[in-house]
Amino acid sequence: MDLESLLVEKAQAAAKAAEAMTMVSTETKNNALLAMAHAMEQRKHAILEANAIDLEEARKKGVKRSYLDRLMLDDNRIAGMADGLRQAAGLPDPIGEGDYSTVRPNGLEIRRVRVPLGVVGMIYEARPNVTSDAIGLCLKAGNAVFLRGGSEAILSNKTIAGILSEAAYHAGIPEGAIQFVETTDRDAVQIMLHLNQYLDVIIPRGGAGLIKTVVENSTVPVIETGTGVCHTFVDATADLDMALNIAVNAKTSRPSVCNAMETLLVHEAVAEKFLPMLAKAMEEKHCQLRVCEKCLSILGEGEMVSAATEEDWSTEYGDLILAVKAVADVNEAIAHINKYNTGHSETIVTESLTSARLFQRRVNAAAVYVNASTRFSDGSEFGFGAEIGISTQKLHARGPMGLQALTSTKYLINGDGQIR
Amino acid sequence: MDLESLLVEKAQAAAKAAEAMTMVSTETKNNALLAMAHAMEQRKHAILEANAIDLEEARKKGVKRSYLDRLMLDDNRIAGMADGLRQAAGLPDPIGEGDYSTVRPNGLEIRRVRVPLGVVGMIYEARPNVTSDAIGLCLKAGNAVFLRGGSEAILSNKTIAGILSEAAYHAGIPEGAIQFVETTDRDAVQIMLHLNQYLDVIIPRGGAGLIKTVVENSTVPVIETGTGVCHTFVDATADLDMALNIAVNAKTSRPSVCNAMETLLVHEAVAEKFLPMLAKAMEEKHCQLRVCEKCLSILGEGEMVSAATEEDWSTEYGDLILAVKAVADVNEAIAHINKYNTGHSETIVTESLTSARLFQRRVNAAAVYVNASTRFSDGSEFGFGAEIGISTQKLHARGPMGLQALTSTKYLINGDGQIR
Numbered sequence: 001m002d003l004e005s006l007l008v009e010k011a012q013a014a015a016k017a018a019e020a021m022t023m024v025s026t027e028t029k030n031n032a033l034l035a036m037a038h039a040m041e042q043r044k045h046a047i048l049e050a051n052a053i054d055l056e057e058a059r060k061k062g063v064k065r066s067y068l069d070r071l072m073l074d075d076n077r078i079a080g081m082a083d084g085l086r087q088a089a090g091l092p093d094p095i096g097e098g099d100y101s102t103v104r105p106n107g108l109e110i111r112r113v114r115v116p117l118g119v120v121g122m123i124y125e126a127r128p129n130v131t132s133d134a135i136g137l138c139l140k141a142g143n144a145v146f147l148r149g150g151s152e153a154i155l156s157n158k159t160i161a162g163i164l165s166e167a168a169y170h171a172g173i174p175e176g177a178i179q180f181v182e183t184t185d186r187d188a189v190q191i192m193l194h195l196n197q198y199l200d201v202i203i204p205r206g207g208a209g210l211i212k213t214v215v216e217n218s219t220v221p222v223i224e225t226g227t228g229v230c231h232t233f234v235d236a237t238a239d240l241d242m243a244l245n246i247a248v249n250a251k252t253s254r255p256s257v258c259n260a261m262e263t264l265l266v267h268e269a270v271a272e273k274f275l276p277m278l279a280k281a282m283e284e285k286h287c288q289l290r291v292c293e294k295c296l297s298i299l300g301e302g303e304m305v306s307a308a309t310e311e312d313w314s315t316e317y318g319d320l321i322l323a324v325k326a327v328a329d330v331n332e333a334i335a336h337i338n339k340y341n342t343g344h345s346e347t348i349v350t351e352s353l354t355s356a357r358l359f360q361r362r363v364n365a366a367a368v369y370v371n372a373s374t375r376f377s378d379g380s381e382f383g384f385g386a387e388i389g390i391s392t393q394k395l396h397a398r399g400p401m402g403l404q405a406l407t408s409t410k411y412l413i414n415g416d417g418q419i420r
Numbered sequence: 421m422d423l424e425s426l427l428v429e430k431a432q433a434a435a436k437a438a439e440a441m442t443m444v445s446t447e448t449k450n451n452a453l454l455a456m457a458h459a460m461e462q463r464k465h466a467i468l469e470a471n472a473i474d475l476e477e478a479r480k481k482g483v484k485r486s487y488l489d490r491l492m493l494d495d496n497r498i499a500g501m502a503d504g505l506r507q508a509a510g511l512p513d514p515i516g517e518g519d520y521s522t523v524r525p526n527g528l529e530i531r532r533v534r535v536p537l538g539v540v541g542m543i544y545e546a547r548p549n550v551t552s553d554a555i556g557l558c559l560k561a562g563n564a565v566f567l568r569g570g571s572e573a574i575l576s577n578k579t580i581a582g583i584l585s586e587a588a589y590h591a592g593i594p595e596g597a598i599q600f601v602e603t604t605d606r607d608a609v610q611i612m613l614h615l616n617q618y619l620d621v622i623i624p625r626g627g628a629g630l631i632k633t634v635v636e637n638s639t640v641p642v643i644e645t646g647t648g649v650c651h652t653f654v655d656a657t658a659d660l661d662m663a664l665n666i667a668v669n670a671k672t673s674r675p676s677v678c679n680a681m682e683t684l685l686v687h688e689a690v691a692e693k694f695l696p697m698l699a700k701a702m703e704e705k706h707c708q709l710r711v712c713e714k715c716l717s718i719l720g721e722g723e724m725v726s727a728a729t730e731e732d733w734s735t736e737y738g739d740l741i742l743a744v745k746a747v748a749d750v751n752e753a754i755a756h757i758n759k760y761n762t763g764h765s766e767t768i769v770t771e772s773l774t775s776a777r778l779f780q781r782r783v784n785a786a787a788v789y790v791n792a793s794t795r796f797s798d799g800s801e802f803g804f805g806a807e808i809g810i811s812t813q814k815l816h817a818r819g820p821m822g823l824q825a826l827t828s829t830k831y832l833i834n835g836d837g838q839i840r
Binding site: 019022023102104108110112117118196200201215216217218219221222223239242245246249250253338356360361362364365366367368369370371372373375376377381382383393394395396398399408409410411412413414415416417418419420 | 439442530616620635637641642659662665666668669670776781782784788791792795802803814815818819828829832833834835836839
């Protein structure tokens with residue numbers, strides 16, 4: 001069978017399962033998730049063996065150490081994946097919840113209720129935990145799922161998806177609800193991006209290149225996730241110790257993640273006082289600074305401090321590097337952010353209610369903070385229990401996406417013979 | 421200036437205006453809408469003159485009469501457009517409304533509030549009223565709007581957009597918030613479909629061809645609207661007089677609209693009794709029937725009754741033609757609908773609670789009715805005051821789209837120095 005026919009067949013099976021999923025009870029879904037968690041732990045040796053082969057192949061190809069780290073599974077990580085499934089079982093089921101209800105003058109009763117999206121497509125890279133996380137959340141929200149993971153993790157993902165499919169099926173989930181694309185052929189992604197007839201959405205998770213490819217080529221609706229050029233603005237009235245604390249946390253607690261800070265903006269009224277504090281703290285964390293002209297005149301060039309170029313303002317370093325720029329006021333800070341950010345997470349440190357209000361209203365991003373670290377942009381931290389990704393677009397879902405983002409709605413209208 | 425540069429310039433102006441729109445008060449927006457309605461009525465002669473030239477050109481090209489009817493403006497229609505703007509002024513402003521609020525254990529206060537989408541792109545065909553309706557609703561929801569209308573209505577649309585832009589600007593709406601593409605060059609659509617950097621969404625309104633082009637080519641997120649292959653299922657327990665009444669209304673009250681019925685399904689237990697009633701009523705309305713083999717054996721072939729082909733089950737006639745099929749039970753009805761429908765509106769006529777419940781749960785459509793005509797699928801009828809279109813996709817908005825569908829959300833997080 002050629003690749004396209006193979007993918008169409010899988011997508012058809014997923015669409016058929018999605019239809020059957022609309023009749024599956026919450027109880028069945030929850031029991032299935034628990035059975036899947038159990039199966040994953042029972043059969044962890046098979047997963048570890050597959051993962052060892054993937055790691056060996058990846059090492060031979062000479063991929064980066066950070067990539068190997070994302071790919072690697074151990075007992076702890078498998079336990080974490082199983083816990084994720086149990087957590088999904090424990091979350092309230094969004095399906096059937098109503099969010100609009102009215103009776104019209106003609107007696108028609110109109111309700112809007114949450115329904116599954118249908119078939120959720122996921123395209124992702126090295127992390128095998130995305131396989132189980134996505135399967136768990138998609139099933140809980142009543143969807144079928146169509147997965148395409150990175151070629152480096154192919155055996156790990158295939159093993160995980162196989163174990164989970166089998167456990168799900170035996171626990172009453174319709175056959176075909178979990179589809180995993182087993183080929184590493186790169187054409188599979190392009191084909192998948194045009195399966196409009198079967199897939200209701202595609203969620204890409206991975207690096208900027210992957211996300212760009214999906215956004216620019218998909219005719220299936222996409223939820224764009226993940227890239228984060230996040231800013232911290234230290235206002236003239238900021239508590240500078242608080243600002244330093246937040247800046248160090250936002251930059252250095254986990255530099256590789258999307259909610260980490262990439263650029264710090266400082267009000268010029270406090271730049272002379274704050275920048276030396278910042279430089280010292282960042283040096284202790286081995287974090288380099290790329291600074292604007294004005295900041296350079298305050299800090300001086302050095303081993304850890306160099307001049308920023310235009311490119312720095314839009315770079316997601318994902319590393320211990322921070323761009324720093326002095327601005328004249330909150331308006332310049334907002335303008336800079338709205339020009340260079342990716343719509344992810346931004347924070348202002350200020351004691352001024354006026355600045356805080358203006359910043360939260362005008363900054364164009366999914367999450368806009370006052371006096372807190374951008375590192376909180378995360379489904380668990382926001383109270384959703386788990387997340388399938390962080391949307392940086394405005395359509396459908398914005399910011400950390402919990403179960404609700406994996407649903408649609410439907411109007412149910414009941415009458416007694418009304419005509420128009 | 422080449423076409424692409426021209427469109428990019430317009431899109432940049434819209435994006436800049438969208439940023440400024442976030443600071444415009446509800447009062448200013450409402451006053452602007454009222455001023456725009458007034459200006460449209462004051463300057464209706466300019467609109468009618470432009471429209472007369474468009475009509476003359478269209479006639480020369482020999483377009484269909486139904487097309488000319490959609491294009492034609494008169495005093496009444498201009499008054500209707502002005503009323504639409506006044507109605508938008510009277511609707512509650514969705515911006516700033518909160519729909520999620522929590523305080524986390526660490527003290528972070530998290531709120532999710534409605535914000536404008538940003539720049540809304542509209543691509544549409546002959547109806548000049550779409551120009552004013554879209555401008556009114558988009559501005560009320562705090563968005564800038566980027567319009568591309570059909571070439572046949574170019575002068576009408578340009579005149580309307582010009583009058584409304586001027587009135588809006590004088591009433592305090594940021595300059596550039598209304599962008600109208602004045603060229604009829606067909607390449608403009610293709611360029612617009614890739615203005616991802618500036619447009620937040622594109623909503624196509626028009627025939628199936630236009631919508632297909634937009635969905636298949638756009639890299640800007642799209643909200644698919646409008647095509648409707650709607651079904652009425654007459655169950656075994658239906659009140660057949662009610663069923664007939666609903667069927668006649670759904671098919672004949674306005675056959676050209678998307679919420680009109682295209683296929684009637686009838687439970688075989690009542691087919692012999694119901695079909696002759698249906699055939700008689702439809703003949704009185706000059707509506708032809710294209711029927712399945714079983715129905716043909718009951719009705720016999722005739723001037724108004726012929727055999728259906730496979731193609732009929734998926735055709736949106738938009739005309740006085742109805743496909744009719746007998747089914748064994750509610751499950752076959754649901755399967756037929758989910759195979760051939762466009763996800764718009766479906767209704768069951770039944771006295772069985774079990775059938776009604778199953779039908780509403782399993783049928784995959786934006787609006788699923790029990791004992792009422794599908795013709796009610798409409799923003800005003802649903803209580804939203806007005807609509808920008810009817811979404812047939814599952815992402816972001818489904819069914820009639822009111823102001824809320826033209827908004828996004830944003831998380832506002834307030835702390836006192838929290839780090840993670």
